[in-house]
Amino acid sequence: MTASKDTVLFISCANVASSQGGPLPSSYTYMPMGAMYLAGALRERFGASILDLNLLGLWKLPPDEARARAAEAVRAEIREAKPLLAGLSCLFSTQMEQVLELARVIKDESPETKVAVGGIHPTIYSRDVIENCPDLDFVMQGEGEESVPALALALRGEGNLAGIDGLTRRGPDGRAVESPKTRYIEDVDSIPRPAYELIDFSAYRPDTADWHNPKGHDIGTPAPLLTSRSCPGRCNFCSLHRAMGPKFRRHSAERVLDEMEYLYHEKKVRYFEVLDDNLTVDKKRILDICRGVRTRGLDVQMRVGGMAINALDAEIIEALTGAGLVWGSLAIESGSEFIRNQIMGKNLSTAKIREVVKLFRKYPDVITTALFIIGMPEDTHETLQMTYDLIEELELDQVYISHLLPIPGTRVYDQCLAEGLMLNPAEHAWNSGTVRNFYRNANIFVKPRALETEELALWAERFEALREAKKSLKFRRLGAGSIIDPDQKNTPRKNYA
Numbered sequence: 001m002t003a004s005k006d007t008v009l010f011i012s013c014a015n016v017a018s019s020q021g022g023p024l025p026s027s028y029t030y031m032p033m034g035a036m037y038l039a040g041a042l043r044e045r046f047g048a049s050i051l052d053l054n055l056l057g058l059w060k061l062p063p064d065e066a067r068a069r070a071a072e073a074v075r076a077e078i079r080e081a082k083p084l085l086a087g088l089s090c091l092f093s094t095q096m097e098q099v100l101e102l103a104r105v106i107k108d109e110s111p112e113t114k115v116a117v118g119g120i121h122p123t124i125y126s127r128d129v130i131e132n133c134p135d136l137d138f139v140m141q142g143e144g145e146e147s148v149p150a151l152a153l154a155l156r157g158e159g160n161l162a163g164i165d166g167l168t169r170r171g172p173d174g175r176a177v178e179s180p181k182t183r184y185i186e187d188v189d190s191i192p193r194p195a196y197e198l199i200d201f202s203a204y205r206p207d208t209a210d211w212h213n214p215k216g217h218d219i220g221t222p223a224p225l226l227t228s229r230s231c232p233g234r235c236n237f238c239s240l241h242r243a244m245g246p247k248f249r250r251h252s253a254e255r256v257l258d259e260m261e262y263l264y265h266e267k268k269v270r271y272f273e274v275l276d277d278n279l280t281v282d283k284k285r286i287l288d289i290c291r292g293v294r295t296r297g298l299d300v301q302m303r304v305g306g307m308a309i310n311a312l313d314a315e316i317i318e319a320l321t322g323a324g325l326v327w328g329s330l331a332i333e334s335g336s337e338f339i340r341n342q343i344m345g346k347n348l349s350t351a352k353i354r355e356v357v358k359l360f361r362k363y364p365d366v367i368t369t370a371l372f373i374i375g376m377p378e379d380t381h382e383t384l385q386m387t388y389d390l391i392e393e394l395e396l397d398q399v400y401i402s403h404l405l406p407i408p409g410t411r412v413y414d415q416c417l418a419e420g421l422m423l424n425p426a427e428h429a430w431n432s433g434t435v436r437n438f439y440r441n442a443n444i445f446v447k448p449r450a451l452e453t454e455e456l457a458l459w460a461e462r463f464e465a466l467r468e469a470k471k472s473l474k475f476r477r478l479g480a481g482s483i484i485d486p487d488q489k490n491t492p493r494k495n496y497a
């Protein structure tokens with residue numbers, strides 16, 4: 001049987017144990033937005049389907065079994081579809097090992113199928129991937145809504161590989177032939193709506209019994225929502241602009257509201273997970289979105305991960321809560337202005353943090369959480385004490401405290417390697433499972449210049465005790481269900497157009 005000239009299969013890789021560490025914990029399964037956008041961009045000209053390995057519950061299995069299950073699912077799908085192109089989505093660096101294994105499985109099952117990989121990690125290591133992984137034919141750098149259709153057309157004989165922006169392939173000598181990524185879609189409203197129609201919403205329905213649910217809705221299946229791309233910031237520990245481009249690009253309020261309305265009426269969505277890195281950068285736009293949610297009668301609740309504290313004021317917070325914000329995360333990162341601003345590059349004053357946290361306290365229906373990083377190379381006893389004191393002072397519902405894990409493609413990653421601060425540099429090779437378990441907060445990856453790792457470990461214990469002690473009553477009542485859902489009974493689905 002030959003590969004079908006008209007089908008593209010997207011495979012969303014899952015979080016499983018990497019060779020360097022234990023299994024990642026699973027939050028409930030998010031829908032695979034990357035694959036959904038790409039399938040949406042292809043839907044006019046190709047049959048697209050999505051296999052989301054996250055629905056297999058692999059994180060619960062021993063590593064070997066998880067690998068075997070993933071391979072089996074992919075093999076079965078490839079055998080049936082024999083797609084022209086199989087596109088592997090690598091959202092986290094941890095998934096790179098799985099990408100390599102699955103590419104091998106695909107080629108073994110259907111040598112004619114071309115295999116591409118996309119996502120932030122392969123984008124950063126595009127040349128290494130192509131020169132070292134014979135089962136992968138292409139790396140597509142950055143966002144793929146223009147380049148994936150161009151690649152599929154070229155493979156069908158209707159275009160040329162040479163002109164595709166951001167495509168890395170293998171030359172006859174085995175070396176990478178690369179077109180650098182130069183174009184990011186300026187008018188993001190021109191990007192077709194994600195292929196929600198390929199998703200079985202019931203497969204993503206978590207147990208929401210103990211979710212924060214002030215409106216008392218039947219939460220059903222939460223839907224992800226992406227209203228903008230990239231972020232104007234350049235924090236030294238963040239890599240996202242390497243995949244989503246240097247410029248903050250936003251959907252119009254109209255487009256966002258249309259998508260919400262579609263999901264509200266067609267898919268009965270009542271809870272949105274806003275995935276933006278920085279939802280609130282543009283004040284007029286966010287106020288328009290919030291107003292539109294009310295005027296269009298969308299009675300929803302929202303959890304928002306990325307909000308620029310500097311952009312938040314009383315008016316925006318009131319609008320957001322009026323539009324259904326029930327959970328917001330603030331990226332504070334450090335109690336020391338020196339670390340936060342001069343080192344991390346956040347340009348955020350402690351006074352502004354205090355002001356914004358105080359504003360959120362006026363809305364008892366909102367769970368307000370904050371993110372902190374400890375163990376920056378420049379952290380000292382004094383700066384860590386400042387972080388500790390700020391957490392102690394702020395009336396937040398919950399704080400998340402992570403050890404610094406330098407992510408490839410960031411300034412702090414290069415710095416840690418150059419200064420020899422990585423505790424286990426081998427773990428940070430391009431083909432290893434670099435990003436590990438943040439949530440469990442169990443690993444120290446970097447030795448701060450002025451501290452011994454044992455000293456940092458003692459700080460971690462103090463922070464863990466503080467984190468526990470500072471959970472608000474409101475948060476305590478929720479249990480763990482809003483974060484981890486160990487008994488989730490999802491089954492793999494294939495979603496054909």
Ligand code: B12
Binds near residue numbers: 027030038230
């Ligand atoms: C939502 C999100 C989450 C969600 C989970 C999402 C999910 N589906 O599972 C939650 C909140 C759980 C989460 C957790 C974490 N996250 Co997160 N998260 C994101 C975020 C904000 C959005 C991802 C997204 O959906 N983007 C929208 C889609 C449309 O973009 P995309 O997936 O990149 O797809 C596009 C391209 O990459 C490309 N593409 C993708 N796949 C393919 C495939 C092919 C074949 C092709 C050609 C192209 C292609 O085209 C797509 C369309 O344009 C990103 C930042 C970002 N902006 O990407 C961080 C990000 C992915 N997270 C990151 C990190 C570090 C984490 C944590 C480790 C953080 C922590 N402290 O706990 C945890 C790990 C969780 C775990 N269990 O492993 C890093 C990953 C870095 C890395 N190298 O691994 C990112 C990039 C943020 C950053 N600051 O650098 N995260």
Ligand code: SF4
Binds near residue numbers: 231232238240278306
């Ligand atoms: S503000 Fe957030 S998304 Fe923007 S660069 Fe900093 S960490 Fe990344």
